Amino acid sequence: MKKTIWGPICISAAVVLLAACGGGDKKAEQKSEQKSETPAVKDNSMVTSVAGKGKELIASKDCKTCHTEETKLVGPAFKEIAAKYPASDENIELLAGKVIKGGAGNWGEVPMAPHADIPKDDAKEMVKYILSVGK
Template structure:
């Protein structure tokens, strides 16, 4: 029983660590890095804003488009929720405030640094993903 508790707490701690943080160093160290970033920006502009925002966040540490990791896949979220204004607002709130219980025992960490508008763009993109 004690080993089970320790194991459960260890798994929870690793899960939270994997989903937390997400702070990236965006400082360029050379003009070459700047040139590479500029050339990569052109194709990225074609991607939906929500997809770009997800790529810049720590979301992909816990979620993938088609497979479950720590949290549900984006395709599973899209299958469960219709793209209504109410669902978009509710799911954006889950991104910002975190949550637990909708997809199992592991809680989703809060991301208060993400604005409501950006979270809604992320949700709009997620809800377009199909299996």
């Protein structure tokens, strides 16, 4: 009696286990295949276009005579400014105002020259770019 009961149960249990393992393996294989087939393409087009505009604006002005991305010249490096200020709307507004009106005392005694000819929106784009440097 016992034999006839346990025999089929053992076999079906073994089949279930095998199927479960086999199935699992296949799923894992499929997943990794899918991953390698579709490389993660992050859509950064918005970010780059905004940063790109600010970068171009900075290049068209005199900023680079006193600032670089990486090293302190007369003014602080953009990297340092980015590390000091989070890219919040408030900071962008504040720093854009400083670019236009000039400023001193935050980084040392040397003041930044005012840039009264720069429209506020352009100054904001520049600041957005500056705050993205090194991040």
